[in-house]
Amino acid sequence: MQSHTPAGRAGRPRSAAADAAILAATREALVELGWSKLTLGDVATRAGVAKTTVYRRWTGKSELVTDALATLFDQLVLPDRGSLRADVEGVVLQFADLLEQPATKTALMAVVAEATHDEALRQRLREKIVARQKRLVVEGRRRAQSRGEIPADVTDPGPQIDLIFDVIAGAVVHRTLVSCEPVDADWASRFTAVLLDGLAAAGG
Amino acid sequence: MQSHTPAGRAGRPRSAAADAAILAATREALVELGWSKLTLGDVATRAGVAKTTVYRRWTGKSELVTDALATLFDQLVLPDRGSLRADVEGVVLQFADLLEQPATKTALMAVVAEATHDEALRQRLREKIVARQKRLVVEGRRRAQSRGEIPADVTDPGPQIDLIFDVIAGAVVHRTLVSCEPVDADWASRFTAVLLDGLAAAGG
DNA sequence: AGCTTTCGCTACGACTCGTAGCGTAATGCC
């Protein structure tokens, strides 16, 4: 949200129900209208609140959509499927499912586009989406190490984690949204094989 | 362009100079204003033409920006650096340079975002960008085969070409625009190693 | 020449923008 209710603040507090209604209305409007035709006035009407209530909490369309998008990405989890390979395939398919949702794909690309010339929005995107989802890579690595599938870290794992994250997320996004081809079980299997074999051979 | 001059058509032909001026003005406006603040009226003013002239050739902002974007992507070539590994690193760095240009990054993401809910625009994107750039992968493979670095095709190479294209383009785009980290020589080297070793081990 | 099409220009109604002002509702503090 744009502003948490300051602790010990006098006066009527912001309605949490209004926050939720606005975010839900934003996701709904993204599906029906897409980014460019989405208006904050329309979102307010759908949410059953006044337009001014939306503007009191978010400074603009970009910020609102970013927060609505974050609620969608937080659906992602890393189910334990028993092996590194199966875990990666699982997260690839799960991410692809998320990108199949019209609200997700429209919002993600539009926010990234706006962020290219808006430093504050870039920061928001990093905090609420990138940093939160990178946890999946960290967790997957940790699990694979505890299973003995990959060696424990000897050097700083940061760069490798970044590389893996960009390759997985980038490839899935690109195939789904730019090439407009489906990410099915076969593609996920072939992609995972290339990634894991490449990491094993190249040594990170 | 939106409409080629029909052959053997009577009357005054469309000005090719106006086409070029409009596309150049669009690239310029994308840099300064980004997608959401770019208006066709402003583009017309910058190009030194009337607003109606723009609307006669392109049906909307998305189509115009897509064509302006295609002129930027057509800068990409595949220099022969002597080995598959060097060729891939070269194209990765070249693509990263292209995405450093403000006009490219803003336009690419915005067009993809609009394309998620516009089938005609998706088609235009595939024709003018995706299909044209996939040639780089095809050419790189052909060269590597003629050098004997990889075996000649036994099965249909189509799926592998698609996979390679999405992994390369996706990873570079994601690192540059979503993670907002630079694609330098070190990253390109590590990425290329993972990709090529993975393809060699996984066998496509 | 004569015909056809494009060009620049102006104007138009419709829409969205983000903000301001009002009276009312809901809460914390005393």
Place this chain on the structure above:
DNA sequence: GGCATTACGCTACGAGTCGTAGCGAAAGCT
């Protein structure tokens, strides 16, 4: 309970953009 404070819904506003229409003039094909 009463009061100060803040959020809320509503209405209205000027500014800006949208995409289109109509006009006379310019430019090129046959």
